[in-house]
Amino acid sequence: SLSALLLFVAATFTTVLSASLTLTIPPSNLLPNPNTLPAGTHATLTSLPSPKDREDANSHVPHPLTAPLTRSASFVFRNLKATKPESYLLDIRSAEYVFAPYRVDISADGTVLGVWETYRGNPWDNRGPEKFVVDAATGNGAKALEVTVEAKVLARRGFYEERARFSPLSLFKNPMILLALVALGFTFGMPKLMENMDPEMRAEFEKQSRSSPISGATRNAMAGGGGPGNFDLAGWMAG
Structure with missing residues (x-):
């Protein structure tokens, strides 16, 4: 019938006008090599609820749109x-990389108005930085039906x-090792200095x-005898 034909034409026309977004x-x-990404890598488009929907607890929360990873290392969202x-x-x-998030604005007729990089935790x-913006003055509305944006890998x-690897230089950073080396140097270096x-x-x-x-007190102590009776250690140290 004529009504069915009109509905088919309207549906076809709407499908043609529906925008597609490709993320490479x-x-x-x-x-x-982006082709090494796991097969489970995918992209999502999540709409933000309006203030009215946030107040209404029974409001319908839309499910995010999902696009799988293609062989060309891209994601395609069709019929937006x-x-x-x-x-x-x-x-x-x-699961292996962190990508930058983006904000995508779509008009009521299904065309992409703009794509911007956004920041988590900010308003x-x-x-x-903008990736794509429709310029009404130049009339690039036809280009807005097929938008291609490059993704950005953050980390x-x-x-x-x-685990930290063993390094011989780390031994010289130990104060105890440094003190032992200095004492060893005095032990073997002092006799050489006395000879020369x-x-x-x-x-x-x-x-x-x-x-x-x-020196006398040290020799007496090593010999097992007591120190000299007329020696005042406190007075000697006081000068």
């Missing part, structure tokens, strides 16, 4: 229909902490060492 993943330093202007959060969910109106997920010392200076040094109260 270009090679980068963090992800040199909307009964009213909608704002979506575009997010790529991957929704805080838009980042690679790390689930395991690498001038004979007169060496004799004077030995004479002062024998006459020193500390």
Whole structure:
């Protein structure tokens, strides 16, 4: 019948006007080969509830649109229909990499108005760098039906902490090791210094060492005897 034909033409016309959004993943330093992404990687478009829907507890919460990963390392959202202007959060969910989220605005007729990079934890109106914006002056409405945006890889997920490797240089950062090395240097270096010392200076040094109260007390202690009775250690240390 004529009515059925009109409905078919209207449905076909609506399908033709429905916009499609393609998200590609270009090679980068963090992800040199996008084709190595796991098959479970997918992209989602989630609409934000209006203030009226937030107040109404019985309001219908729409399910997010999902696009799987294609062989060309891209995500394609087809037939983006909307009964009213909608704002979506575009997010790529991957088990190995973190991607930047985007804000996608779609008009009531299904065309993409703009795509901007957004930031988590910030107000929704805080838009980042734009990826695509419809310019009414140039009339690129036809281009808005097939929009292609490049995704941005932020970081690679790390689930395991690498164990620190052993380094010989780390031993020299230990204060106890440094003190032991200094003491070892004095032990083996002092005899060499005494051998290379001038004979007169060496004799004077030995004479002062024998006459020193500390040296005498040390020798008596090593010999098992007591210290000299007329030696006042506190007075000597006080000068």
